[in-house]
Amino acid sequence: MTTFAELLLNGISMGAVYALIALGFVIIFKASEVVNFAHASLLLAGGFLVAELHPSIGFWPALLAGVAGAALLGCLVEFLVIRRSKAASHSVLAIVTIGVDIILVTELTRQIGTDVMAMGDPWRDKVLHLGPVSIAQTRVVALLIAGVLITAFLLAFKYTGWGVAMRASAEDGETAALMGVRLGRVSLGAWAVAGALAAVAALFLAVFPTPGLDRTTGVIALKAFPAAILGGLDSTTGALAGGLIVGVTEALMTGYQSEMAFLGRGIGDVAPYLVMIIILLVRPAGLLGTRELTRV
Amino acid sequence: MSKAIITVATAAAAVLVPFYLEAFWLMAGIFAMSAAVGAIGIxxxxxxxxxxxxxxxxxxxxGAYGYVYLSSDSAxxxxxxGLPTPLAAVLAIGLAGxxxxxxxxxxGRxxxxxxxxxxxALIFLGQHVLFNAEPVTGGYNGRPVPPLEIFGFTFADSPELMVLGVPFGGAEKLWFLAVALLLAAAWFARGVLHGRPGRAMNTIRDHETAAGVMGVPVAxxxxxxxxxxxxxxxxxxxxVALAFQQTVPEYFGMLLSLDYLAMIxxxxxxxxGGAVAGAAxxxxxxxxLTRYSDALPLIAAPGAGGYSPAEASRMLYGIAVVTVVLFLPGGLLGLVSRARQALAGKVPHPSNPRSAR
Structure with a gap:
């Protein structure tokens, strides 16, 4: 029972981190109709900045710099590539982001090399004991920070002018533009927010119990893609639900993998994808995605 | 007229190349042709x-592991x-289907x-299976690939074969096999694209609802x-398996899939044509880049700072993908046809969609 509680807590915390990534992914899709395969490289870039800067300027300024850097990088991608591409088809736009991803990931992995970079966070490997249940402090902090960020984002999405503009342009871009919403700016903002969220997620993917940031951190971040799609690619609540489902499944499958030895080593890593396939078989638009209907 | 010349020249080159090129370039060519087949598919x-x-x-x-499993004897x-190798190859393709x-x-949905x-999901599940289903896939180390043998003719270095004084090893034989397979694959795909199914596919791409209304069963x-x-x-x-002679699980990871998208x-x-050009x-x-890394600036041996040839080429084709989408809709093939039109001074007629793209 204790193991189960520990696994569940860890899973929820990881799920919150995945939700941060998936949320950024969904915002970009809503604002600019691009499926952003470069998301993992934005995340890696943010994490890399934090890891690179913290010895010289301290952890919190470094985190701020990482967040700002990833947001800026997101803006650059939107401004230099997405906005200028004349491709009408969504698939082609998605492939451009793959091109961007190849460029960024190649450069970043070259910079990182075979190093495992410490993030310099103040929580290190301290463990919090709640009765019989013990959980790493980093996980508790991840849950708290992700919770705060997600709540703040959802409130902003609902009540601020920026949020209204974003929702309006996602609903009907042309009408929103006629009402004076500047679509370019909305889309730029979405990429910035997504980059910033990804950088925060990078921090929590690379702290204890993981050894640190290395070249494979981007691959771990890919698990947020199933989170986004199983919740529904155009639903922010769906991204949260998807993130939690992915996090908890992964934690439980990894924790009990000795009981499931017949599935092979490392089943926890592929569990998110299995869950995604099962859900897509039942609901092709995801759990909370809008089913597309066309009147002819 | 000019088309006939190009066809004849290409055919002559395909036949003559194995007599002159060294094995390194032959292997590169075989990989390029395998990639072209895959790229046509995607x-x-x-x-x-x-x-x-x-x-x-x-x-x-x-395909690769299916062929190996079906054709190897259990050891x-x-x-x-332990099936006959041509049968195993056909069944492996069927298995992929x-x-x-x-x-x-x-x-479909x-x-x-x-x-x-x-x-x-397929990539990650696939990697999981490749590493874990050891009796079939050989796990981490992969498995040796039995050479293809058609009617007693083996596509491998032994038995030795001399053609016009040139020793024909595995690479030379595989070259001709690859040329034949690529031609067949390209011919079939052209048939699909230029016929009724091709038009239906393009309509689905351009307007799903319109396709459905016109009676195309979209799903x-x-x-x-x-x-x-x-x-x-x-x-x-x-x-690829026949060329490598050993299947390695890492090769079939996500980077490979991204390569194929970059190609097209x-x-x-x-x-x-676009798929073949991109694959090449x-x-x-x-x-x-590997071969001429000494002569190129910025490219260094792995570990010596600078870009390794592999990194440099990934970088270059990442940039190529972005550049093509931004500036060259239609890709390399579109560039060629536009150059040809400019030379001939022809303006594409709007009713001909193939030249307008």
Whole structure:
């Protein structure tokens, strides 16, 4: 029972981190109709900045710099590539982001090399004991920070002018533009927010119990893609639900993998994808995605 | 007239090359041709039908490992069926088709980039199976690939064969096999694209609802093209396995699938020629950079700072993908046809969609 509680807590915390990534992914899709395969490289870039800067300027300024850097990088991608591409088809736009991803990931992995970079966070490997249940402090902090960020984002999405503009342009871009919403700016903002969220997620993917940031951190971040799609690619609540489902499944499958030895080593890593396939078989638009209907 | 000259020149080059080029370039050519077969397959799916697939590498793996498992004799802890190799090759392609068919409930219902994310699952599940199903796949170390043998003619270094005073080893023989397979694959894909199914596929890409209204069974077509493209992937997998002579699980990871998407975008979406041009570009670039790394600036041996040839080529074709989408719609192939039109002074007629693109 204790193991189960520990696994569940860890899973929820990881799920919150995945939700941060998936949320950024969904915002970009809503604002600019691009499926952003470069998301993992934005995340890696943010994490890399934090890891690179913290010895010289301290952890919190470094985190701020990482967040700002990833947001800026997101803006650059939107401004230099997405906005200028004349491709009408969504698939082609998605492939451009793959091109961007190849460029960024190649450069970043070259910079990182075979190093495992410490993030310099103040929580290190301290463990919090709640009765019989013990959980790493980093996980508790991840849950708290992700919770705060997600709540703040959802409130902003609902009540601020920026949020209204974003929702309006996602609903009907042309009408929103006629009402004076500047679509370019909305889309730029979405990429910035997504980059910033990804950088925060990078921090929590690379702290204890993981050894640190290395070249494979981007691959771990890919698990947020199933989170986004199983919740529904155009639903922010769906991204949260998807993130939690992915996090908890992964934690439980990894924790009990000795009981499931017949599935092979490392089943926890592929569990998110299995869950995604099962859900897509039942609901092709995801759990909370809008089913597309066309009147002819 | 000029078309006939190009055809004859290409054919002559394909026949003459093995007599002059060294084995390194022959192997590079064989890999490029295998890649071209796979790229044709994914261009049918992504280029012509508008369905993104990140899982193409998985179907190459099914083809490669299917061939190895079906044709090897079981030895030690490794299983195998010991079938005749040509039969094993055909069955392996069929197996890739079946794998694509099993995914069709998803491939038929999801569209575009949505499918792209769903197919990511294939890559990761595939890698998991490749590493864990040891009796079939050989696990981490992979398995040796038995050479293809058709009517007593073996595509390997032994028995030795001399043609016009040139020793014909495995590379030379495989070259001709690859040329033949690529021609067959290209011919079939051209037939699909230029016929009724091709028009239906393009309509689905351009306007799904319109396609449905005109009586195209959209879901069935999407699933069908997915199966066809996975069979092309399977054939490419068999060819790669024959060239490598050893299957390695890491090769079939996500980077491979990304390579294939890069190929079709760089070459030109939706056409056979584009797939072949892109495959040649993406698979020959690293070889060129490796071979001439001493003479090129910025490129250094791995570990010595600077860019390794592999990194430099990934960088270059990442940039190529972005550049092509931003500035060269139609890819390399579009560039060629535009250059030809400019030379001939012709303005494309709007009613001819192929020249207008």
């Amino acid at each position: 261009n049918l799916l992504t280029g012509a039908t508008g369905q993104l697939s990140m899982g193409h590498g998985f179907f190459l793996a099914v 030690g802890h490794l299983g195998g069926l 079946v794998a694509g068919g099993l995914f069709s409930p998803i491939a 999801l569209k575009g980039a949505y499918l792209g994310i769903a197919t990511l 069935r077509y999407r699933a069908g093209v997915f199966v066809l493209s996975s069979m092309y992937g399977g054939l490419a997998g068999v060819m 975008v760089i070459g030109g979406l939706g056409s056979v 570009f993406v698979s020959l670039l690293p070889q060129l």
